[in-house]
Amino acid sequence: MAALNQGTTGSALVVHGVDDLRLDSVEPDEPKSDEAVVEIAYGGICGSDLHYWLHGAAGESILREPLVLGHEVVGTVVQAAADGTGPDKGTRVAVHPASPGGTGARYPEDRPNLSPACTYLGSAARFPHTQGAFSQFAVLPARMLRGLPEGLSLRTAALAEPASVAWHAVARAGGVRGKRVLVIGSGPIGCLIVAVLKRAGAAEIIAVDVHEKPLATARLMGATRAILATDAEAIAAVEADVTLESSGNHRGLDSAIRGTMRSGKVVMVGLLPSGDQPVSISLAITRELELVGSFRFNTEMDQVIEALADGSLSADHVITHEYPFSEALEAFSTARDASRSGKVLLSFTSGMPTGTN
Structure with a gap:
């Protein structure tokens, strides 16, 4: 991806099938004009990520091709969208992982989480699958990015997506x-x-x-x-x-x-x-x-980020484990054991692998 003017080939966490989770070497796609490149700092392991790994499906979303997991992510913009939308380079951001879309079934326009063609990062609900963001670099629509207030750590902000739910x-x-x-x-x-x-x-x-x-x-x-x-x-x-x-x-x-x-x-x-x-x-x-x-969320992430930043929403106790990205398989093994873990975070900036397949 020459446009970044830096070595961006890195690792992504990809599920290939039941009990087949790999750190694959990947090269991010060339960003479109309304997309930014985010260097991921933290990612939270969700139940849906576990289901794809353990069962090859999450509910009725069945794995049919390799899928980059992850939708609970935060990081820093390293390349802003070319069209000028979204945060500037250097901005720390949380990610709203939904892309609403409405065809077919009726739904209230003010509740896009119910739109029938909605996609979500790291989801096999549609084919081709919507690739996730458990990767060193993620190319994401600028509209998904939410700037973080000063004083709110990236680690705490990693809870913004599940807290919005x-x-x-x-x-x-x-x-x-x-x-x-x-x-x-x-x-x-x-x-x-x-x-x-x-x-x-x-x-x-x-x-x-x-x-x-x-x-x-x-x-x-x-x-x-x-x-x-x-x-x-x-x-x-x-x-x-x-x-x-x-x-x-x-x-x-x-x-x-x-x-x-x-x-x-x-x-x-x-x-x-x-x-x-x-x-x-x-x-x-x-x-x-x-x-x-109650299904996912809409604009609540903006309120959640404010509440996390001002301390009125105290959420850090839910984080029980943190693993470097290179130890993702161990992190997933911990996350599957609800008797000893809560929210398990992957740190993408510590112990970074060079990329394996």
Whole structure:
């Protein structure tokens, strides 16, 4: 890529199939006029990244060609977009990984996350796949880039994307100030939901998980109480005003319904597998519960970045591990073990490999 006037051939983390994750030597594409080149500093491992590695698919998105993983990334612009849009060279940025597009099914224009042709970095939902940004250099549309305020570290800013998912979910819940809120699933998204709920003024935040480690993290993030998922009686006794389900498991959704007060609201954040799910929907009917979906986010990242910068959203406790990019496979092995890890970060500026295949 001669336009950069520097050696840009480097490494990218590419999944080739089930249990086939490689650091491949790559050369970034020549940027279009509205694209910038970003030197990636940190990337957070998401559940979808793990699913592509472990199962060759994330939900109904099936791997059909090698895919560069990664959509939770931050870095520094090393080449600004030629058309003058987007941040200048040297700007530290977070990345909004969505490219909305609407054809076919109807959707509200003010909610582009629901557009039927939307693509996401590091996704196999469409073919050819939308390549991700777990690479030393990423060529990205300038519109995806969000400049970071002074004082906000790149490491903390790496949480902007998953925290935006949490922010969107809490917004879908409606007002939570002064309310009793139950959070089912205390993985990275669940813990970030706890942090957003605390900022939003929830009076009680009760976290649930199958493991003690994520529950301890949830407490650090602002949970006022923690319950093991095996204690069905204690969960049902919560009678929450609002419940946010982030486990992505039918048992979690069933617990959410049982733990919500009559006339309460359940926000479904965790993406369940496709197909039928054994859930006590009859209770949702007889209790007149509101079941609300929450999918990705829209403009919330701007608010999240401000909140991370001013300290009103305290999120760093969710980061439990950091690995150099050269140890990506070990990082993924750690991230798959929810009993001992939360958000696992890859550092692209430490221990950088020269590129292998």
